[in-house]
Amino acid sequence: MKPRRIAIVASGSMGDVRPYGVLAAAFARAGWDAGLVANDGYAATAEALGVPWFTPGLPPLDHVMAWQRRQNAQEAGIFDAGLWDAWFAAYPALVEALTGADVVVSRILWIGDAARLLDIPFVLAPNLPREGPRTDLPRVPVGTAIGAMVRRRRAMSRVPGAVAALNLASHAGLISDRISLLWQERRSFGELLRLQKRHHAALTALASPAARARLKRPVPPILEMVGLSHHVLPPRKHERFTGTWRTPTAAYTPPPDLARLLDGGEPPVFIGFGSVPCMPSGDDFNWLSQMVGAAVRQSGVRAVIAPGWGGLRWPRETEGAADPDKVVVIDGVPHDWLFPRLGAVVHHCGVGTAMAALAAGTPNVPVPFLQDEPFWAWRLHDLGVAPPPIDPMLLTAPGLAGAMRAALDDPAIRSRAAALGQAMREDDGLATAVHLVEEALDMWEPSDVAA
Amino acid sequence: MSQLSGARRRVVPVGEMVAAELPADGRSLPLLVRPAAADVALAGWIGANRDQARLWLDRYGAVLFRGFGMADAKGLATLLRATGAEPLDYTERSSPRRELGGRVYTSTEHPAHADILLHCENSYQASWPTLLMFLCRVPAETGGETPLADTRRVRGRLPPDLVDRFAAHGVMYRRCLDGRLGLSWQDVLGTADRDEAERRCVARGLRFSWRADGALRTEAVRPLVDRHPGTGEPIWFNHMLFFHPSSLAPEAQAAFAGLASEDLPNDTRFGDGSAVPEAAVAALREAYRREEVRFTWEAGDVLLLDNMLTAHGRGVFTGRREVLVAMG
Numbered sequence: 001m002k003p004r005r006i007a008i009v010a011s012g013s014m015g016d017v018r019p020y021g022v023l024a025a026a027f028a029r030a031g032w033d034a035g036l037v038a039n040d041g042y043a044a045t046a047e048a049l050g051v052p053w054f055t056p057g058l059p060p061l062d063h064v065m066a067w068q069r070r071q072n073a074q075e076a077g078i079f080d081a082g083l084w085d086a087w088f089a090a091y092p093a094l095v096e097a098l099t100g101a102d103v104v105v106s107r108i109l110w111i112g113d114a115a116r117l118l119d120i121p122f123v124l125a126p127n128l129p130r131e132g133p134r135t136d137l138p139r140v141p142v143g144t145a146i147g148a149m150v151r152r153r154r155a156m157s158r159v160p161g162a163v164a165a166l167n168l169a170s171h172a173g174l175i176s177d178r179i180s181l182l183w184q185e186r187r188s189f190g191e192l193l194r195l196q197k198r199h200h201a202a203l204t205a206l207a208s209p210a211a212r213a214r215l216k217r218p219v220p221p222i223l224e225m226v227g228l229s230h231h232v233l234p235p236r237k238h239e240r241f242t243g244t245w246r247t248p249t250a251a252y253t254p255p256p257d258l259a260r261l262l263d264g265g266e267p268p269v270f271i272g273f274g275s276v277p278c279m280p281s282g283d284d285f286n287w288l289s290q291m292v293g294a295a296v297r298q299s300g301v302r303a304v305i306a307p308g309w310g311g312l313r314w315p316r317e318t319e320g321a322a323d324p325d326k327v328v329v330i331d332g333v334p335h336d337w338l339f340p341r342l343g344a345v346v347h348h349c350g351v352g353t354a355m356a357a358l359a360a361g362t363p364n365v366p367v368p369f370l371q372d373e374p375f376w377a378w379r380l381h382d383l384g385v386a387p388p389p390i391d392p393m394l395l396t397a398p399g400l401a402g403a404m405r406a407a408l409d410d411p412a413i414r415s416r417a418a419a420l421g422q423a424m425r426e427d428d429g430l431a432t433a434v435h436l437v438e439e440a441l442d443m444w445e446p447s448d449v450a451a
Numbered sequence: 452m453s454q455l456s457g458a459r460r461r462v463v464p465v466g467e468m469v470a471a472e473l474p475a476d477g478r479s480l481p482l483l484v485r486p487a488a489a490d491v492a493l494a495g496w497i498g499a500n501r502d503q504a505r506l507w508l509d510r511y512g513a514v515l516f517r518g519f520g521m522a523d524a525k526g527l528a529t530l531l532r533a534t535g536a537e538p539l540d541y542t543e544r545s546s547p548r549r550e551l552g553g554r555v556y557t558s559t560e561h562p563a564h565a566d567i568l569l570h571c572e573n574s575y576q577a578s579w580p581t582l583l584m585f586l587c588r589v590p591a592e593t594g595g596e597t598p599l600a601d602t603r604r605v606r607g608r609l610p611p612d613l614v615d616r617f618a619a620h621g622v623m624y625r626r627c628l629d630g631r632l633g634l635s636w637q638d639v640l641g642t643a644d645r646d647e648a649e650r651r652c653v654a655r656g657l658r659f660s661w662r663a664d665g666a667l668r669t670e671a672v673r674p675l676v677d678r679h680p681g682t683g684e685p686i687w688f689n690h691m692l693f694f695h696p697s698s699l700a701p702e703a704q705a706a707f708a709g710l711a712s713e714d715l716p717n718d719t720r721f722g723d724g725s726a727v728p729e730a731a732v733a734a735l736r737e738a739y740r741r742e743e744v745r746f747t748w749e750a751g752d753v754l755l756l757d758n759m760l761t762a763h764g765r766g767v768f769t770g771r772r773e774v775l776v777a778m779g
Contacts, residue, residue: 287631374702388701388702388704389701389702390705391700391702391703391705391706394702394703394706395706396632396706396707396709396710396714398709399705399708399709399710400706402708402709403705403708
């Protein structure tokens with residue numbers, strides 16, 4: 001019998017895409033013809049994860065980065081036609097990539113419409129909790145920015161009705177979390193409706209008459225599953241947590257300078273802000289790099305600095321040349337491989353990095369910027385695996401130095417992190433996800449038969 | 452904390468034009484005043500009844516005029532003049548605000564999700580407004596109150612030895628105006644010229660020094676303003692708690708941990724430069740918390756405060772909120 005085919009669709013930063021590549025690889029190991037459809041630029045990631053096929057059926061990575069930059073700098077123009085033109089222009093390639101699949105999986109609700117056009121069942125699979133306040137976790141609602149970064153966001157209070165409505169819609173599950181997070185940033189109902197219309201027009205243009213009729217009938221996903229662990233967050237009533245989607249530690253050969261740093265002395269501290277492209281003020285990472293450099297010197301830690309999309313670097317101009325026995329600047333080391341070898345992880349609390357650090361059992365120093373990052377930052381602190389989060393706009397060298405030392409030296413933080421990492425590693429999020437999808441698919445009847 | 456609405460209030464007619472409702476049991480503020488006749492012009496009434504308004508302020512510290520149909524910014528300046536005060540500029544600022552003309556300001560442009568602690572306007576400066584007048588043009592969808600507290604009652608809750616220590620040494624205010632962690636000296640002093648900035652520091656009684664990177668450090672020791680000049684009652688009138696680092700958002704406190712006092716955007720100490728013990732800071736925070744009174748803004752509300760008898764703040768809010776202020 002021909003193996004069943006699964007197409008998993010993801011778009012965004014590494015933390016947005018990689019877990020879905022890991023999921024695709026797990027389906028492949030379970031005997032599926034599994035593939036990843038993502039932004040052009042993730043082919044190598046997919047291959048390294050062992051995903052059998054990869055199709056660039058979404059706008060290329062530089063569009064994602066441009067979008068991310070505007071988002072983080074809190075600039076107007078999230079709804080710029082150019083950014084979305086590329087998104088909708090990719091629909092023919094997307095639909096082609098999905099054609100022939102037995103099931104489509106994504107956290108983007110719009111992908112469900114593309115699957116319906118092809119009469120393929122759809123699984124909604126976010127790796128984020130739903131947005132909004134939670135009475136059981138009152139500290140920071142998912143999708144709320146903290147402190148100084150809101151300085152530039154006063155405009156957000158101008159369209160209160162839209163925000164409230166979106167939050168409601170998100171709570172009710174009418175729109176996906178990611179879309180509504182986007183909405184937290186720049187909101188306008190007119191724009192939302194226009195985008196929704198463009199989305200439908202772009203899909204309808206590709207559809208046969210029968211498919212058009214299907215598109216008009218809303219159909220819920222056959223399954224909703226969340227790639228989060230109940231060790232990290234209690235699920236809400238309607239949420240089904242599978243455990244995080246992590247790959248078994250990959251074989252990785254570090255470059256000599258990194259290998260030497262990891263082999264000698266106190267375990268180093270990772271410092272990296274992932275796909276965060278700039279400060280909330282729109283400034284580059286020059287000042288942040290200087291603060292990080294001074295904090296590394298003051299705390300005496302040994303450091304792995306990851307430039308990421310924002311270009312974090314060693315500040316030669318203020319700190320002199322980096323001592324290779326103490327500091328290595330390197331990007332692209334797999335978190336699953338690197339984090340367990342470290343003393344602490346200083347990060348922006350993107351969900352991918354946060355979960356990797358938790359699973360590694362490594363203490364954290366949260367420096368959250370926006371979107372769901374402040375939520376995860378406080379969650380890490382409340383779980384006892386991190387000192388309190390640091391506002392990046394107000395970051396100082398002594399503040400960061402103290403937090404890094406606390407993460408390295410506080411026995412309570414270390415033991416809590418180790419215990420939580422152990423518990424998370426015992427979750428088998430991938431097997432659970434594969435099982436849930438197979439079960440849902442076996443129970444699903446094609447809409448034409450059902451109708 | 453208590454709410455204005457819901458509590459039983461006694462209504463007292465005052466002449467033929469307005470009626471006053473006394474604060475709820477156990478509270479000293481605010482006095483709620485409503486029109487008792489049609490078309491009462493508030494500016495005219497205040498102008499003709501200044502003594503009555505003053506008596507109310509001395510007793511209650513805060514008077515909320517409701518139902519007089521106030522709406523525009525210019526009217527607020529007129530109203531303040533009717534009390535006999537002249538609207539002031541907002542100088543040596545610590546909060547972002549916009550001037551709408553005629554020395555009427557948006558009350559604050561501080562982000563909606565963060566509240567603002569109770570404080571008395573400019574009580575860290577060498578001079579301060581005696582009266583504040585707020586006008587609510589658009590109440591927030593939720594929250595956005597202007598919490599109030601009677602500074603006499605706050606004072607009454609403080610440990611006497613703490614008050615004595617401040618009375619002996621005064622209150623030290625340190626600021627580091629670096630334009631990154633805190634405001635820039637250009638914004639605070641209203642000039643981009645270093646010489647002029649220095650002159651303005653001197654004029655305001657601020658000791659100052661320039662940090663190597665161009666940040667301006669200022670320091671002032673203000674005597675404890677212990678009594679209300681009109682009523683002679685003991686009050687708690689300073690920014691000791693407001694500018695204390697423990698009042699910052701937790702993410703900012705984490706960011707500033709380990710920073711020297713001179714490099715903090717704001718720090719407050721005893722006048723001799725020694726740090727205020729944590730327990731004393733906690734006692735002060737608790738005193739304000741216990742005395743806090745909240746009422747829900749309605750469009751057109753005018754709130755008149757004696758700045759020395761009544762501390763004010765702002766609650767978190769959602770939606771659009773337009774509250775204007777004039778200071779005199």
